[in-house]
Amino acid sequence: MTIHYEVSGKGYPVVFLHGYGETHKIWNHYRERLSDKYKVITPDLPGFGKSDSLPYELSLDMVANSIYDCLKRLNVSECIIMGHSLGGYVTLEIAKRFPNIVSHIGLIHSTALADSDEKKEGREKSIEFIQKHGVAKFIESFVPMLFDDSHRDKLKDTIQSIVDEGSKIPEKTLTDYMLAMRDRSDSLDFIKEFEGSILFVYGEKDSSIPVALSKSQIKYMKHPYLKNLPRTGHMGMFEEEEEVFQAISKFIEVTHK
Structure with a gap:
């Protein structure tokens, strides 16, 4: 299978993984x-954008394997990995399975916690919606709600661009990943033991991952770098692009000596 990627620049490798319903373009x-x-x-990620779908049953550990294989083909022996939402779950899986390749990680509007029963129920309802109404209608309703309403008007072109890209994603990709997220394991024990630094970016207005849930994980991190975004939903890399860019840039600079 082929994993599509874009690569720019030279120097220490930094990998960015996109979230659910997105592509590398974010x-x-x-x-x-x-x-x-x-x-x-x-x-x-497999099944999104220009990447092939996995040829077998999808799980986050299999997705992690495919990204690891891609990095090895690029001769990456060590890197920092940052992931948005679903991309953060994959980042954690890569760091668990292949610790030698991951020096530090960034969780951007993501969580080390497994789904609650309520969250699992929500994922199952989303699957039903996708199967009943199709990909385009789901993406059109799903993407805008990731942004806090205070940002939606000024970012309407960005939102539309994400919707346009997301509407091309195969239905099976969306439903399979929804199941994989529902069934993923808890990673709290991992972040308690992880010796690298963790950039943890979270939004106070995030309806996907409530701020109290985000804050509850911080005490388990050995070397946390925190970026709290008071006016932001689930898409801080657009809602507060400069703040998030500076947080990421400083994190890489400080951790990569």
């Missing part, structure tokens, strides 16, 4: 701006 501005100092790699 990280384009970050790749462009960081590529003067680092080798920045932005893959499409």
Whole structure:
């Protein structure tokens, strides 16, 4: 299978993984701006964008394997990995399964906690909606709600671009990943033991991951770098792009000596 990716720059490798219903394009501005100092790699997760779907039953550990294989083909022996939402879950899986390749991680509007019963029920309802109404209608309703309403008007072109890309995603990809997220394991024990630094970016207005849930994990991290975004939902890399860029840039600079 083929994993599509974009790569820019030279130097220490930094990998950015996109979230659910997205493609590598959400990280384009970050790749462009960081590529003067680092080798920045932005893959499409299997089934998203231009990447092939997995040829077997989808699980987050299998997704992690596919991204690891892609990095090995690029001769990456060590890197920092950052993931948005679903991309954060995959980041955690890669760090668990292949600790030698991951020096530090970034969780951008993501969580080390497994789904609650309520969250699992919500995922199952989303699957039913996708199967009944189709991909386009789901993406059109799903994407805008990731942004806090205070940002939706000024970012309407960005939102529409994400919707346009997301509407091309195969139905099976969306439903399979929804199941994989529902069934993923808890990673709290892992972050308690992880010796690297963790950039943890969270939004006070995030309806997908409530702020109390985000804050509850911080005490388990050995070396946390925190970025709290008071006016932001689930898409801080757009809602507060400059703040998030500076947090990421400083994190890489401080942790990569």
